Each structure stands twice: as structure tokens, then as C-alpha cells.
Amino acid sequence: xxxxxxxxAAIRARIEEATARAGRPPGSVTLVAVSKTHPQEAVIAAxxxxxxxxxxxxxxxxxxxxxxxxxxHPALRLHIIGxxxxxxxxxxxxxxDVIETIDRPKLAAAIxxxxxxxxRRPDCLVQVNTGDESQKSGVPRAEADAFxxxxxxxxxxxxxxxxxxxxxxxxxxxxxxYLRELAARHGLSVVSMGMSGDFExxxxxGATHVRVGTxxxxxxxxxx
Ligand SMILES: *Cc1c(COP(=O)(O)O)cnc(C)c1O
Numbered sequence: 366x367x368x369x370x371x372x373x374a375a376i377r378a379r380i381e382e383a384t385a386r387a388g389r390p391p392g393s394v395t396l397v398a399v400s401k402t403h404p405q406e407a408v409i410a411a412x413x414x415x416x417x418x419x420x421x422x423x424x425x426x427x428x429x430x431x432x433x434x435x436x437x438h439p440a441l442r443l444h445i446i447g448x449x450x451x452x453x454x455x456x457x458x459x460x461x462d463v464i465e466t467i468d469r470p471k472l473a474a475a476i477x478x479x480x481x482x483x484x485r486r487p488d489c490l491v492q493v494n495t496g497d498e499s500q501k502s503g504v505p506r507a508e509a510d511a512f513x514x515x516x517x518x519x520x521x522x523x524x525x526x527x528x529x530x531x532x533x534x535x536x537x538x539x540x541x542x543y544l545r546e547l548a549a550r551h552g553l554s555v556v557s558m559g560m561s562g563d564f565e566x567x568x569x570x571g572a573t574h575v576r577v578g579t580x581x582x583x584x585x586x587x588x589x
Contacts, residue, residue: 367583369407370414373398376564376580383568394568397444397557399578402585405430411581412438420465420576422447424456431460444557446528446576448502451475458483465490465528465557468503470512473520480522488525490557491516493547495540496532503529506543513551526555526573537563541570 377396384394399420400408408419408430417440421427424445431443444463454475457464467473467489480486491513494503504512517524527548531540541558548556557574559567564575579585 367407369410369581372581372583373411373414373416376577379565380568380575383565387569387571389568394572395574397446397574397576398581399446399560399576400430400582401426401447401578403582405434407582408434412441418442418444420444420446420578424449424453424460427460428456444574444576446557449476455479455482458485458487461487463488463490463525466492466502467516467522467524468492468494468512470515470520473516473522477520477522486523488555489516489522490526490528490555491524492528492530493544495529495543496535498532501530509547510550513547513553524553526553526557528557530560531558531563538566538570541567541572545571 380394380396381391384391395418397418397420398411398416401422427443427445435441442462443460444465445457445461446465449457449466449472451471458476458479464487492503493509494501494505497505516522527544529540529544531537544558545556555573556571557576558572559575561577561580564577567575
């Protein structure tokens with residue numbers, strides 16, 4: 366069995382070491398524990414070990430696992446980190462505290478409309494396709510500046526930062542550095558980047574949020 370509490374303690378220690386090595390203040394990096402495909406018992410084990418911030422890829426899975434836990438765990442914060450269909454916008458606004466994957470005008474419009482209807486305004490991150498990979502979601506680099514401005518100013522979304530998933534077979538550091546600089550240029554404080562395999566490099570490059578799944582919950586048996 367996966368020892369979630371021990372894994373969390375080890376990851377938190379590595380985050381603090383990487384934060385110190387980067388000359389950044391202690392506690393300046395938030396761990397988003399990515400629980401996709403793992404059962405609610407795994408989430409409860411992490412909550413019991415003091416973890417409050419979680420990430421899920423699919424809205425439907427998030428709805429099944431999280432709303433029932435909020436009463437007992439008021440500090441719980443859920444990030445939606447997977448690609449979103451516009452027809453899931455309303456459910457996403459209802460279940461999430463942060464939506465990390467705003468990446469096209471139609472989705473920005475749908476999320477804005479859903480926020481109006483729900484009377485709820487989760488923080489939004491713009492996902493940038495830093496490798497300009499055709500199969501990947503995220504705004505292409507060349508459109509990022511204009512899209513960030515449009516999401517904020519035209520659609521009125523509460524955009525607090527940026528998110529990226531670098532190409533799997535490339536050195537992630539230039540991608541992380543690019544995302545940090547793009548965020549700074551737009552005055553955005555949240556930079557969500559780094560996963561189980563590269564979160565220390567992301568912290569060295571200025572990540573404020575790292576999204577770690579496998580290193581906490583173990584390997585996923587089914588793809589998300
Ligand atoms: C699954 C996932 C993660 C976590 O990846 P691990 O390699 O399991 O740490 C982080 N971010 C996103 C967007 C994901 O889909």
C-alpha cells in the first residue's frame with residue numbers, strides 16, 4: 366500500500382529544500398496534490414496528513430470526490446488542472462476554487478457566463494502551451510499576451526496566474542523560465558508548473574504552485 370502521509374512529508378521536505386536553494390522565502394511554494402484516478406480514501410488520507418490543496422483533471426471525478434469533504438475540511442481547496450469542454454464550464458465553476466486551464470476565447474466566455482449564473486468566482490489561470498505542441502491544450506506562445514489581456518479585460522475573469530506542462534522529452538527549465546517571465550510581464554502572482562519529475566527545477570525557476578501526483582499517491586492504474 367502507498368504510504369501517502371510519508372510521501373507527502375518527503376515531498377514537502379524536498380519542496381522546502383528547493384525553495385531554500387533558490388533563495389526564496391520558506392512556504393512560498395504551494396503543493397497541489399494531484400489525486401486524479403485515485404479513490405476518495407486517498408484524498409482523505411492526504412487531508413488527514415495536513416494536505417489541503419488538491420488537483421483533479423476531470424470535473425466529473427472532482428464532483429464525485431470533493432464536495433462531500435468540504436464540511437469536515439474547510440481549508441480544502443480544489444484546482445481543476447485538466448482540459449475543459451465548454452459544456453463543463455458551469456460544473457467547473459461550481460466545484461473548483463481555482464481553474465488552471467483557461468486556454469481559448471470560447472472557454473473564457475463560457476466560464477465568465479457560468480460565474481455570473483453561479484455567483485461564484487474561482488481564481489483562473491491561463492494555460493500556456495509553452496512547447497507549441499499540436500496535440501496539447503494551452504494557448505500558443507504567440508497568442509499568449511493577447512489572450513491573457515482578453516481573459517482579464519474582455520471576459521472579466523479573475524486571472525491570477527499562468528500554468529504550463531512542458532514537452533515530455535525536453536529540458537523543462539527554459540519553459541519554466543518563459544512562463545515566469547510571461548507572468549511577471551502581466552503582473553500575475555501565480556505560476557503553476559512542475560510535476561513529480563521536475564518540481565524542483567520548477568521551484569528554481571520561480572514556481573509558486575507545483576502539481577504533484579505520482580510521487581504522493583503512487584502510480585495511476587488507469588490513464589486520467
Ligand atoms: C497528472 C498531472 C499532474 C501530476 O503529474 P505526476 O507526474 O503524477 O506528478 C500535474 N499536472 C497536470 C496538468 C496533470 O494532468
